[in-house]
Each structure stands twice: as C-alpha cells, then as structure tokens.
Amino acid sequence: MNIEMLERQVRGAVISQTDRDYRALKDALIWNGRKSAKTPRTVVRAECAADVQAAVRYAAANGLTVSARGSGHHFALLSMQDGVLVDLSRINRVTVDADAMTAVIGPGITNGELAAQLAELGLAFPVGHCASVAVSGYMLGGGFGWNSGAVGLACHNVLEVEVVLADGSLVTASESENADIFWAARGAGPEFFGIVTRYRVRLYTLPRAIRTAVWAYPIDRTDEVERWMTATMATAPSILEFTAVMTAAPPPLDGKVAKVVSGVATVFADNEAEADAVLASVAALAPREPLFAQPAMATPFDTLYQIMGQFFPEGLRFAADTHWSADGPALMSGLAEAVASAPTPQCFALGVVLPPPPGPMPDAAFSMAAPVFSALYAAWSDASGDAVNMGWLRETSERLAPVSLGHYIGEADLERPERTRDCFAPDAWARLGQLQRRHDPESRFDRPTAVRAEAASRLAG
Numbered sequence: 001m002n003i004e005m006l007e008r009q010v011r012g013a014v015i016s017q018t019d020r021d022y023r024a025l026k027d028a029l030i031w032n033g034r035k036s037a038k039t040p041r042t043v044v045r046a047e048c049a050a051d052v053q054a055a056v057r058y059a060a061a062n063g064l065t066v067s068a069r070g071s072g073h074h075f076a077l078l079s080m081q082d083g084v085l086v087d088l089s090r091i092n093r094v095t096v097d098a099d100a101m102t103a104v105i106g107p108g109i110t111n112g113e114l115a116a117q118l119a120e121l122g123l124a125f126p127v128g129h130c131a132s133v134a135v136s137g138y139m140l141g142g143g144f145g146w147n148s149g150a151v152g153l154a155c156h157n158v159l160e161v162e163v164v165l166a167d168g169s170l171v172t173a174s175e176s177e178n179a180d181i182f183w184a185a186r187g188a189g190p191e192f193f194g195i196v197t198r199y200r201v202r203l204y205t206l207p208r209a210i211r212t213a214v215w216a217y218p219i220d221r222t223d224e225v226e227r228w229m230t231a232t233m234a235t236a237p238s239i240l241e242f243t244a245v246m247t248a249a250p251p252p253l254d255g256k257v258a259k260v261v262s263g264v265a266t267v268f269a270d271n272e273a274e275a276d277a278v279l280a281s282v283a284a285l286a287p288r289e290p291l292f293a294q295p296a297m298a299t300p301f302d303t304l305y306q307i308m309g310q311f312f313p314e315g316l317r318f319a320a321d322t323h324w325s326a327d328g329p330a331l332m333s334g335l336a337e338a339v340a341s342a343p344t345p346q347c348f349a350l351g352v353v354l355p356p357p358p359g360p361m362p363d364a365a366f367s368m369a370a371p372v373f374s375a376l377y378a379a380w381s382d383a384s385g386d387a388v389n390m391g392w393l394r395e396t397s398e399r400l401a402p403v404s405l406g407h408y409i410g411e412a413d414l415e416r417p418e419r420t421r422d423c424f425a426p427d428a429w430a431r432l433g434q435l436q437r438r439h440d441p442e443s444r445f446d447r448p449t450a451v452r453a454e455a456a457s458r459l460a461g
Contacts, residue, residue: 001061003042009054012047012090029080029087030072031132034317034386036080040067045087049162049170049197052086056195057168059084060444067446068195070107070134075320076414078190079137081446086195088136096121096203102159105199107136111145115301124206124301126154130312131305139199141189141410142366144373146304147268149355150238151204155186156362162198166444170197184435187366189409191420191432191447193440207239207268209275210301214294215286219246219259222336224287226328229263229353232282238355239268240278246336247311248345253291259340260291266299311377316346317386319378319393321413324370327403328353331374334403338376338396343388346379365432367425368406375411417448 069079092108112131143154269275409423
C-alpha cells in the first residue's frame with residue numbers, strides 16, 4: 001500500500017513530510033512547549049475506526065511503526081515517533097444512555113468537554129484533572145481523576161473497548177469477550193498493543209455540591225501539613241480529595257515568603273450540608289496560623305479546571321515524574337525540599353494522601369498504587385534551561401527512590417524507558433509482556449520498552 005492508496009481509503013486527512021506547513025503541524029500536535037526531535041513520516045487525522053485500521057495496515061505494508069495521539073499531552077512526548085502517527089482528536093463523539101447510566105466515548109474527547117456534556121445531563125465520570133487532556137491516553141493509563149476516591153479510577157469504570165490491533169483488525173473487548181485485551185486496555189498506557197477507538201463507560205450522578213477550601217503555609221511547615229492530611233484522610237469519607245500543592249508564593253503572599261505549601265481540600269457532596277460538614281472536619285485539624293485561608297467555595301468542574309489550568313500555561317516547556325509511596329512524611333518532605341530550591345518559579349509539586357481503599361484493586365493492567373501519590377513538575381520558558389530543569393527533576397526522583405514503590409504511567413518520566421516496568425506490579429508487567437508478544441509480535445506499535453529493546457539490539461549488532 002502506498003500513500004495514494006491510503007489517502008483514498010481514509011475519510012480524514014493524510015499528511016506527509018513533503019506537505020506544506022508540515023513542521024508547524026508537527027509541532028502543534030504536541031501540547032508541550034518542549035518539542036520532540038522525532039519526525040513522523042505520515043500523520044493520519046482519523047475520523048473513524050476504519051481510518052485507524054487503514055493507517056495501521058499502511059504502516060505494516062511499509063515496515064513502519066505506529067503511535068497514537070489523543071491530545072499530545074504526555075510529558076514524555078510519547079506520541080511523536082518516526083513512523084505513522086494516528087491523530088485521534090477528531091474521533092470525539094459522546095453518546096449517553098441516561099437510563100443505563102453509561103456512555104460511549106470517542107478517544108479524542110477531552111476531559112473538560114466530557115465533564116461539561118455530562119454535567120448538562122446531571123451526570124459525571126471520574127474525568128482527569130486537566131481539561132485539555134484527551135480521554136484516550138488518560139483512561140488507557142489508568143485515569144487517576146476527580147472524585148476517584150469515591151467512584152474509582154477511570155479505567156475501572158470502563159465496561160467495553162473497541163480496539164484496532166497490529167494486523168489492522170477491529171475487535172471489541174470486555175470482561176466476557178477478548179478478556180485479555182480488555183485487561184490490558186485498563187492501565188497499560190503507552191505499553192498497550194493497539195489503538196482504542198471507542199470506550200463504553202459507567203456514569204454516576206453529578207455531585208450537586210462540589211466545594212473547595214484552601215489553607216496556605218510556609219513550605220518549611222510541610223511536615224505539619226502532611227500529618228494533618230494523613231490524620232484527616234484516615235477517617236474522612238471517600239468523597240474528599242486532599243492535596244498538598246507546593247509552589248512559589250502567589251501574590252500577595254510573595255511579599256512574606258518565597259515558597260508555600262497549600263492544603264487543598266475538595267469535596268464532591270450530594271448537598272451543601274454534607275459538603276460543609278466534611279470541610280468543617282478538615283478545618284478542625286488544620287495547623288494553626290496559616291498565611292492564608294480560603295473558606296469553602298463552590299467549585300463545579302469548570303471552576304476546578306480553571307484553577308488547574310493556571311499551573312500549566314501553554315508555551316512553557318514541561319517535564320514530570322510521579323511516585324507512589326507508603327512513607328508520606330519522607331515523600332512530602334523530599335518534595336518540599338526540591339520545590340524550595342527549584343530552578344524556576346514555575347516548578348511545583350503535588351502530594352495526595354488517598355482514602356483507605358474499599359477493597360482489593362480490580363484485576364487490570366493498572367496495578368501500581370500506594371497510600372500516597374506525588375507528582376513533580378519542571379516548567380521553564382526556553383531551551384537554554386533544558387539541562388538544569390531536567391536535571392532538577394531527575395535528581396529529585398533519585399532522592400525519592402528509597403521511599404518510592406513505583407510510578408503512575410500517565411505522568412511518569414518515560415523518556416527513561418527503563419522506568420516503565422515500575423509502573424506495574426511484577427505479575428502484571430509479566431502478563432503484559434506476554435500479551436504484547438501475542439498481539440503485536442513485530443512491535444508495530446511504538447512503546448517505551450519496544451524503543452529500548454530496539455536500541456539495545458542496534459548496540460549489540
């Protein structure tokens with residue numbers, strides 16, 4: 001199959017390196033201001049599953065690898081590879097069955113768009129914390145989103161997927177059909193051996209009283225904030241999400257201290273009385289004399305997204321890494337130390353103390369979790385800062401390694417692909433490898449570990 005045949009077969013657009021404005025298009029496919037040096041030979045802007053099938057068959061016929069792009073948000077720039085890039089952003093339709101409390105979702109719909117469409121119907125899903133991220137990579141990597149403590153991860157609310165496999169075939173997978181593919185689609189992230197073109201998911205009633213309160217302290221009081229969070233979450237209802245945000249001090253606090261740690265408590269309640277009661281219990285244990293305290297305010301999803309968006313301005317260069325840990329004090333203090341000496345004011349960290357799990361984790365590729373989660377973000381403005389900011393991120397991760405149990409694949413530093421295996425429990429990692437060899441024996445789909453194996457093979461040769 002040549003590119004002319006591919007163009008005739010797809011409803012969407014086919015773009016090659018020789019096309020006008022290819023460079024600008026390529027860079028626009030990655031949200032990050034830090035762009036990839038890799039250059040796809042062909043970009044297919046798919047509009048349906050058949051377009052994805054054609055793209056995969058074209059890649060196979062020409063000995064090329066395939067990568068999928070939802071919104072181009074992974075901090076490791078994973079969708080930008082040298083073969084065929086399949087852009088899923090136009091496959092973004094949502095069909096809701098309100099009676100069954102389910103929806104069929106295209107992979108290109110963003111978290112913000114999905115939340116807004118569902119809210120109009122009084123419904124909700126554990127959407128991700130960033131509005132502009134597409135659900136494709138978010139759900140494939142697990143989906144650690146809003147109100148996940150109460151309703152579970154996004155991947156655990158997937159009922160069925162439609163997948164294009166390495167041979168170009170289109171299959172449906174669920175617990176009762178192609179169960180091994182379904183297992184992998186819930187958490188394999190960029191290690192998945194196919195492209196999901198449709199999700200069917202479980203929905204929930206929209207919480208009618210989403211409220212947030214904030215307390216800010218000097219960053220050297222992080223140990224107090226961690227003890228407060230841990231004590232609170234030990235008995236708090238699962239509708240509470242409690243995060244420590246470590247940043248440069250915002251106005252007007254920047255005249256008092258350089259860096260702050262803010263305890264941000266968000267409750268997803270059914271009514272105002274319930275929300276007020278939960279946030280009152282949080283406030284009762286708060287360390288004394290905060291620099292600033294924001295009483296409970298209404299924060300529907302659009303407001304939550306506006307708040308989160310302030311941390312990720314477009315145009316900046318970003319890199320990130322994550323850690324799961326059972327040692328909250330050590331993890332939080334390590335993050336605070338790093339942010340206190342960060343190379344730019346835009347660098348920041350998040351620490352989340354999770355509620356006790358309701359039971360065993362569902363059997364899926366997503367298999368790495370712990371009582372405390374952290375995410376560290378390096379952010380800077382131009383290429384001259386690449387070395388110092390990437391160095392700060394990785395040196396911090398190495399210092400946290402003794403208390404780290406693993407990583408969240410959705411935001412892990414997978415530019416170091418050897419870290420990928422630590423995003424999974426050992427038995428899940430072994431099973432995933434077996435499934436990759438069965439369903440994608442030629443490594444048609446670009447994966448971090450496939451890239452590493454290819455590099456090792458070249459070195460050995």
